[in-house]
Amino acid sequence: MRKMLSLITVLILGSMLASGQTRVVSGLVTDANNVPLPYASITVKGTTKGTTTDANGNFKLEAQNGDVLIVSGVGQKNKEITIGATNNYSVSLESSGELSEVIVTALGIKKDIRAVGYAVQSVGGDDLTFSKSVDVSASLAGKIAGVKLVGSPSSSYDNATITIRGINGLGVTNPVYIVDGTITDQSNVDMDNVENISVLKGPAATALYGQRALNGAVLITSKKGSRKGKTVVDFNLGAAFENVSIIPKYQNSYAGGYSYDNPVFEYDPAIHPAAWASFNGQNMLEYGADESWGPPIDGRQYRSWSSWYPGAKFGQLIPLTAQPDNVKDYFKTGTNLNNSVTVSGGGENYNFRVSYGNQYRTLVLPNTDRERHQIGLSGTYDISPKLSVVTDLAYTITRTKGQPYETYRNDGLNVTQNFNQWFQRQLDMKEMENYREPDGRVNSWNIGDPNATGDLKAITTPQYWDSPYFISAENYRTNNLNRLVGNIGFVYKINSDFRWETRIRRDFRNDKGDNRVATGGLQLDAYGIYENVFSEMNYESILYFNKTVKDFSFDAFIGGNIRKLKQEGVEASTAGGLTFPNYFNLNASVSRPNIINNYLDEDRITYREIITRSIFGKVGVGYKNFAFIEGTLRWDASSTLPTSDNSYYYPSVTGSLVLSELYKGDLRNIISFAKVRAAYATAATDLPFNEVNIILDNGSLYEGNPSLQLGNTYRSGAVRPALVKSYEFGADVRFLRNRIGLDFAYYQNNNTDQIINLIVAPSSGFSNAQINAGNIRSKGWELSLTGTPVQSKDFKWDVTLNLGRNRSQIVSLAEGLTNYQYGTTWNGTAINNRVGKDWGIFTGRTYRRYQAKDGSGNNVDNPNNGNIVVGANGIPLFDENQDLGTMLPDYTGGAYTTLSYKGFQLSFSLDFQSGGQFFSSTKMFNMGTGLSELTVGLNDKGNDWRLPVAQGGGRRFEKSVYANGSENTTYITARNYFYTSLQNATGENFILDASYLKLREVRLGYDFPATMFGSGSMIKGLNVSLIASNPWLISAPSKKYGVDASELEVIWSEGGQLSAVRGFGINVRARF
Amino acid sequence: MKRFNNIHVVLVLAVLFVSVSGCSKLDDFDDTNVDPTRVTVAATRAMLTNAIQHSIPVAAFGNSSGPAATTNTRSNGVANMYVQYLSEGPYPGGSLYNGLRFEYDTWYTGPLYNLQSIINYNADPEKMAVEADPINNGSHNNQIAVARIIKAFTYWHMTDRWGPIPYTEALKGAGNYTPAYTPQDVIYKDLFKELKEATAQIDNGEPPAGDIFLNGDLDAWKRFANTQRLIMALRLSKVDANLGKTEFAAALAAGVITSNNENFLYHYVGGDPNNYNPWYNNYTVTNRNDFAISETMVDYMKPLNDPRLEVYGEVLGARGVVGLEYGSDDATNIPAAFSRIGSYFRGDNSPAAIFTYAQVLLSMAEAAHLSWIPGGEVSAKKYYEDAIKASWEQYGVFDAVQFAAFISNPAVAYTPASSIEKILTQKWVHLYLNGSEAWAEWRRTGYPVLTPAPDYQSSQNAIPRRQAYPVSDATNNKANYDAAVTSLGGPDNLYTRIWWDKP
Helix, strand or coil: CHHHHHHHHHHHHHHHHHCCCCEEEEEEEECCCCCECCCCEEEECCCCCEEECCCCCEEEEEECCCCEEEEECCCECCEEEECCCCCEEEEECCECCCCCCEEECHHHCEEEHHHCCCCEEEEEHHHHCCCCCCCHHHHCCCCCCCEEEECCCCCCCCCCEEEECCCCCCCCCCCEEEECCEEECHHHCCHHHEEEEEEECCHHHHHHHHHHHCCCEEEEEECCCCCCCCCEEEEEEEEEEEEEEECCCECCCECCECCCCCCECCCCCCCCCHHHHHHCCCECCCCCCCCECCCECCCCEECCHHHHCCCCCCCCCEECCCCCCHHHHHCCCEEEEEEEEEEEEEECCEEEEEEEEEEEEECCCCCCEEEEEEEEEEEEEECCCCEEEEEEEEEEEEEEECCCCCCCCCCCCCHHHHHHHCCCCCCCHHHHCCCECCCCCECCCCCCCCCCCCCHHHHCCCCCCCCHHHHHHHCCEEEEEEEEEEEEEEEEECCCCEEEEEEEEEEEEEEEEEEEECCCCCCCCEEEEEEEEEEEEEEEEEEEEEEEECCEEEEEEEEEEEEEEEEEEEEEEEEEEECCCCCCCHHHEEEEEEEECCCCCHHHCCEEEEEEEEEEEEEEEEECCCEEEEEEEEEEEECCCCCCCCEEEEEEEEEEEEHHHHCCCHHHHHEEEEEEEEEEEEEEECCCCCCCCCCEEECCCECCECCEEECCEECCCCCCCEEEEEEEEEEEEEECCCCEEEEEEEEEEEEEEEEEEEECCHHHCCCEEEEEEEEEEEEEEEEEEEEEEEECCCEEEEEEEEEEEEEEEEEECCCCCCEEEEEECHHHCEEEEECCCECCEEEEEEECECCCECCCCCECCCCCCCCEEECCCCCECEEEEEEEEECCCCEEEEEEEEEEECCEEEEEEEEEEECCEEEEHHHHHHHHCCCEHHHCCECCCCCECCCCHHHCCCECCCCEEECCCCECCCCECHHHHHHHHHHHCHHHHHEEECCEEEEEEEEEEEEECHHHHCCCCCCCEEEEEEEEEEEEEEECHHHHHCCCHHHCCECCEECCCCCEEEEEEEEEEEEC | CHHHHHHHHHHHHHHHHHHHCCCCCCCCCCCCCCCCCCCCCCCHHHHHHHHHHHHHHHHHHCCCCCCCCCCCHHHHCCHHHHCCCEEECCCCCHHHCCCCECCCHHHHHHHHHHHHHHHHHCCCHHHHHCCCCHHHHCCHHHHHHHHHHHHHHHHHHHHHHHCCEECCCCCCHHHCCCCCEECHHHHHHHHHHHHHHHHHHCCCCCCCCCCCCCCCCHHHHHHHHHHHHHHHHHHHHCCCHHHHHHHHHHHHHHCCCCCHHHCEEECCCCCCHHHCCHHHHHHHHCCCCCEEEEHHHHHHHCCCCCCCHHHHECCCHHHCCCCECCCCCCCCCCCCCCCCECCCCCCCCCCEEEECHHHHHHHHHHHHHCCCCCCHHHHHHHHHHHHHHHHHHHCCCCCHHHHHHHHHCCCCCCCHHHHHHHHHHHHHHHCCCCHHHHHHHHHHHCCCCCCCCCCCCCCCCCCCCCCECCHHHHHHCHHHHHHHHHHHCCCCCCCCCCCCCCC
């Protein structure tokens, strides 16, 4: 019956065809194994018409003779069919999914995913940056399982960093960034040029890079020109604007000062000029206080700080009013302009791509700008059919002015710290903008006490803070960076089996800058300069072998590499002030300038030289498309190790089985691909430069006498390379015709025989001893889920979810050592690596809790047990060195997704961290100095706790007892409560949960259809997008204290966190 | 055949590649790992300079953070606040005894290990000729002797703060990473021995080079060692009077300071930011007006018309020297309202007094009173009055008429009945800003009588008698730390008395 109907249909359709009209055609889409493909899409070329197949792979569509149908399916190669006489078409698609799914692995080798025995995850260009402002690390946030973002404040020019698979040493371990095979710095990457990023997660994946990539590698592949296509020109124009999004919630009820009482000017004829007699009784503030425990802001007439500077305002009274937006008023709107032009193309024997990009960015802080120009060139040219010359080069010039100062500082250069930690809430920014008085002096809100003296100069001398406007306008730093990274190489195809590649790679950086402290402020004027030249050459030669013999494929190479690194720098600063005001020159130094010859940070090392010579090789064998095994071996000799023992070998073995090759038929419909993999690798690490022998440190010359101190780290001169042993297992499974993919990995790294600067009792004469010991084990799992839940002609939804968990644990340190202190901060708070515990255990002060005892000292039940114990003065007692948990997150991860509807795309990415902690100085002082809105409230008597205790104010610790167990009835001042008492339990009060969930990037774009421009138009494509970066910190416990936990200064703490910003912009991409 | 040739070419080129790199052996790097920006020979003269910079003046400031230490004066120079020389303005803390544990790490790893290395190098056959060569560094004996004296001075200062400290087993480098703590009585006895032996070791050879403290004056070094012995001996007045008496007399006989010209002053270098006086750094360079002279000090000195007061504190016009209330947790701004320390003490080159003639005379007055030296109360009175005169002269405020009135004021005038109180109170006044020494004398004698900070933030409403060990010792040297705490006979806090501190 059905056949009859079909026949009739055919006849009817046939008659329609004959009339040249549109008719309905039908068909069946199958894969290469003749399994029907559901949800494959069919479009009529050159039109917007189309449909999708049903659950059984069938489709129906209106078409006419000569129409070309494009048939596509997930994981399949597209196929075009032309409508002819028949009305029914069977379309068999070739799988593109696994058979041709390649991934970039170490040394830039593209490998079939089947043959990869370790975890590699990659993200393609469009998914990398939905919004334009992010750097490489931030662009990976949430997009790669197992990556933890260590953000940097979005209101600075810093790059974020990441850790991959947790922390693998006593210190924080970061991956290397490799651009087209050359190891370089992430700041050198122009995101517009990035084709693809592969993240190699473990030592097995990075074995061929050796020790440098021990903590993972971020492999960046640049876009290349195409040999086939015509020459195309791409423009990319972006403009974004950013504003401060997260600052602490301030109180606006109380003015600056140390106490509630309103200070009043008391005229004293003995010390004050007679003209001031009329000031007697005027309201003032404690101008010198950099806290806000002062009188209520109630509109009373008072003398602002500016009324003590000679001039029009002198002697004026103004109303004391709230300035809720004073901090916001200080920040500006930042601008981020990002433009690039690229020309790419090629011919039969060459391809090329040249690009120029520039970025101009100002921050929300005043007087900041950065200009960046980048020129890129890549290409290949076949000298002969066998020999090609290849190159990738990138030259970057970056000029930065006003990179914000961070951290807790005593020099006042971090203005955000000023606002959030030591400030007066009633200050009006408009009053401060003019930071220079007519006589040229720099003014400040933080002045002296007019009751103490009649000398205006003494009164108006700043106490602890300069005007923030003076700081940003005149106390800035600059940096000029020139960087060339690239390679030139030859590829020689010896025959069908052998290929020989030789490359010279260079990373060259010249970095110079200065910093200044202007004359007239609180700090002694000063000027410092530095210049640094970094150069790394790598000479690399590799012979590749590939051959397939019957069912076996062989894949091998042997190569060598010589790495030569040299860095030289000079850094000097004036001493004792400048000879003339604002004469910013070393020559202006009043005393002998300081020559800084110590290692400051990695970018500013004054001297180092490292040579590493390596020989490495690999043998891989595959059987059918089913089983793969691969082994690598690497030998390194390093100049930084003791000459007696400076070379070492390390191997890796990996394997994979493609289980889906074992079955066919219906199961393939459900589980379309399944691979299991396993890897074992070892890797060794050497030392930084010049760490074999005890160092001699220069001291400060005393009247021509040199001063020298023996270094504090004992070194025996016989340290060995550290060793990492790592294994991992994983599975890669795809479901429903590859529509859903699931990748799972479990790994464990044992970082043994670490080169530890063991902390020893300093009474030995040394604070540290360099030894080989310990085992830091990091283990965890990663899960990545990718899918296309919806795919129809017009609408497509792609989504990727990532989740990872890592535990880095201290299995052992050296013999007899159970704790390694990693860092310290306020009031005895420390972060430790402790044997048997997770990496990064916080220790510090907590409140002492009551425990009732009986006569013989045994614990007894008591309703007050667990309550805070206070001293006779009502201030809580505390216990030191209490365990406060770890900085390690429980889970990290994220998601990114793109929804496309016709020409529209909506993309966004989310990332999160669950668990883990950090120390917040901002919260500590924001509360301690009475700036936070949390410092305003009523005590348990119903009175304003900021009132003096004698007037019923003050606050007592609720549920607290004296040492004898009786209820605490002592009220203490609000300042004692929030400053002294909270800090007494610093650990309990200021170690915050670092969890966050952030919407990091959003992009809404529209592709103008090519038909719009007509076939003859110059314009080949146009996309306009609206973008947002950091639009929404959806949830974070630290948010209410004004700190974005995804942007911390360092991985475990912040000392004066810069504000987070939110950016919105527009981006236009055009192709010609 | 063609294919063979290709491989051949490759192999040749690979070999070439390796040899082009210019080395015969792949693991030979010559001196690549040597840093040309660093000194490679640890000349003992430079180590001595460094050790002096970080020990002798630092002891006077009770500060373990080196000569350029600035703001840390607050956390480390607390002895000046224990004895109420200074009050704190906006950020009270040290004066409320909120610091419990104090670091001594940099004493050991810095000056002490440098000094120990000087001693070791001068006895090591190889190093003797290079690092410690006598032509450039001074005779071996003199290098060792001076290093021993400075080491003894430094250890003495430390043991008076913490009590038992790593001593006998300390400074052995890799030989012992967990040195045991030595009881204080053993340390004291060994220090007497060291000082005696060191002065005897001084020979007629070249004095040590790099001696920025006494400029190679070996007689002065002997006098320095003997003066230390004298003052150390007096510490034993309650705990071992016999030994104290013997050592005191021996030190005096060996030769101590005999005039203000022989005062031991550490000279800071004006115009050299790396060698500024720390108070100058604190007040002037970094503009931190955290400290004012205390009301305690001003209230004592002002009624007596003591002319030193206007040296000790800043004169604020007609209001004179205005002291800041001591021991309050109220934050207060200082400039113009309260007197900072006097400009005599806070110039960029203001010297730090280590031992002074007046200090020696006051010690002799007490010794005479105790009959440790002959002369009885008559001599005690004379030493006492001479001491005050020497102190006034040292501060440049001596005036015969004013002096006569001062010493006849009943609050000052010597009487055998109130001898100790009078001597120690004047010593307290004289030792202004040498807080560590004044604090030791207060602990030993209980004078002057001081009222603890009302808003104390420690476990007891009392002035500290000790400082607790650094927190790192409890983790890095635990067994020995635990044993040391047991030997204290009380908790490791601010209030357990050390060996010579008896009620």
